[in-house]
Amino acid sequence: MSASASTRVLHRNLPMLLLRAREKMMERFRPLITAHGLTEQQWRVIRALNEHGPMEPRHISDICTISSPSMAGVLARMESMELVTKERFAEDQRRVLVSLTETSVDLVRVISKDLEAHYRELERKVGPEIVERVYRAVDDLLAGLEEEGE
Amino acid sequence: MSASASTRVLHRNLPMLLLRAREKMMERFRPLITAHGLTEQQWRVIRALNEHGPMEPRHISDICTISSPSMAGVLARMESMELVTKERFAEDQRRVLVSLTETSVDLVRVISKDLEAHYRELERKVGPEIVERVYRAVDDLLAGLEEEGE
DNA sequence: GCAAAAACACTAACATGTTAGTAGTATTGC
DNA sequence: GCAATACTACTAACATGTTAGTGTTTTTGC
Numbered sequence: 001m002s003a004s005a006s007t008r009v010l011h012r013n014l015p016m017l018l019l020r021a022r023e024k025m026m027e028r029f030r031p032l033i034t035a036h037g038l039t040e041q042q043w044r045v046i047r048a049l050n051e052h053g054p055m056e057p058r059h060i061s062d063i064c065t066i067s068s069p070s071m072a073g074v075l076a077r078m079e080s081m082e083l084v085t086k087e088r089f090a091e092d093q094r095r096v097l098v099s100l101t102e103t104s105v106d107l108v109r110v111i112s113k114d115l116e117a118h119y120r121e122l123e124r125k126v127g128p129e130i131v132e133r134v135y136r137a138v139d140d141l142l143a144g145l146e147e148e149g150e
Numbered sequence: 151m152s153a154s155a156s157t158r159v160l161h162r163n164l165p166m167l168l169l170r171a172r173e174k175m176m177e178r179f180r181p182l183i184t185a186h187g188l189t190e191q192q193w194r195v196i197r198a199l200n201e202h203g204p205m206e207p208r209h210i211s212d213i214c215t216i217s218s219p220s221m222a223g224v225l226a227r228m229e230s231m232e233l234v235t236k237e238r239f240a241e242d243q244r245r246v247l248v249s250l251t252e253t254s255v256d257l258v259r260v261i262s263k264d265l266e267a268h269y270r271e272l273e274r275k276v277g278p279e280i281v282e283r284v285y286r287a288v289d290d291l292l293a294g295l296e297e298e299g300e
Numbered sequence: 301g302c303a304a305a306a307a308c309a310c311t312a313a314c315a316t317g318t319t320a321g322t323a324g325t326a327t328t329g330c
Numbered sequence: 331g332c333a334a335t336a337c338t339a340c341t342a343a344c345a346t347g348t349t350a351g352t353g354t355t356t357t358t359g360c
Contacts, residue, residue: 017285020292024295058339065169065170067316069320146174216346245355
């Protein structure tokens with residue numbers, strides 16, 4: 001019993017496909033992160049701060065694709081877990097600078113190794129040329145989406 | 151101030167890229183759905199049931215990429231909103247069959263039209279050949295991920 | 301036949317996502 | 331100068347995601 005032609009959605013569902021692919025990948029990677037007591041989002045924040053150095057919350061939000069309201073909670077929990085420190089700017093009391101603690105930097109060393117190994121294993125299984133095609137296609141999609149107007 | 155070579159993650163982050171692309175797309179489509187009083191997940195469930203007919207929760211979960219515990223809440227809210235009905239199988243009291251209400255079927259007609267229009271607009275903006283490349287690349291990625299063993 | 305195992309939907313506890321709005325601070329326009 | 335505006339992080343309220351575990355019903359193994 002399926003829908004009549006008039007109510008069926010005709011195009012394929014691109015957001016859904018991207019969601020499914022991401023979930024399939026995270027099924028493999030998430031356990032590596034949670035094994036160290038971190039959530040997926042906490043790891044994204046740590047990784048961003050490790051690569052870019054201390055940043056302000058809204059910048060971290062952009063890089064990690066985590067909304068500002070979610071980020072408030074994530075950072076609060078990370079601060080109480082002593083994964084990050086926060087300090088207000090002297091010149092602008094609205095702004096905050098978030099930095100990694102030594103604990104986090106140590107975690108990066110350990111977890112990165114694990115992730116690298118599993119990533120290479122995945123690339124081998126799927127085939128590097130397919131992974132590369134995904135990167136290029138989605139990069140181009142994003143570029144198309146971010147173009148102004150028209 | 152960026153990380154030393156020894157702690158930098160070397161490979162690109164595929165799950166992150168997929169997340170970002172999905173979010174960019176949903177920025178455009180989500181308002182069309184919430185304008186009708188539905189959440190993104192509720193729309194996924196309605197759409198799946200509309201295309202496949204009445205289904206059991208775990209099957210809906212698979213199709214919509216919503217975990218079973220999340221699905222319990224989603225369906226409970228949808229039932230109280232009179233978007234779906236649930237009935238237990240007579241032969242197997244563990245199982246439940248979920249069906250759309252007339253309200254939902256009507257919603258599909260309206261929302262689908264909106265989505266179709268916006269989807270075509272997006273495809274035009276991004277370029278159909280790029281969209282097609284994303285479909286093919288991610289399809290292949292998923293196929294590679296789902297292969298057994300080795 | 302019946303005890304053990306599996307299947308199914310669900311609950312519990314907590315983290316995060318989404319939307320709207322707030323408090324405090326800095327900037328702008330005049 | 332100062333009122334209006336904008337900016338930044340945050341809170342509030344609710345829906346969903348994640349992991350572990352529960353209650354009930356079927357199925358399996360013997």
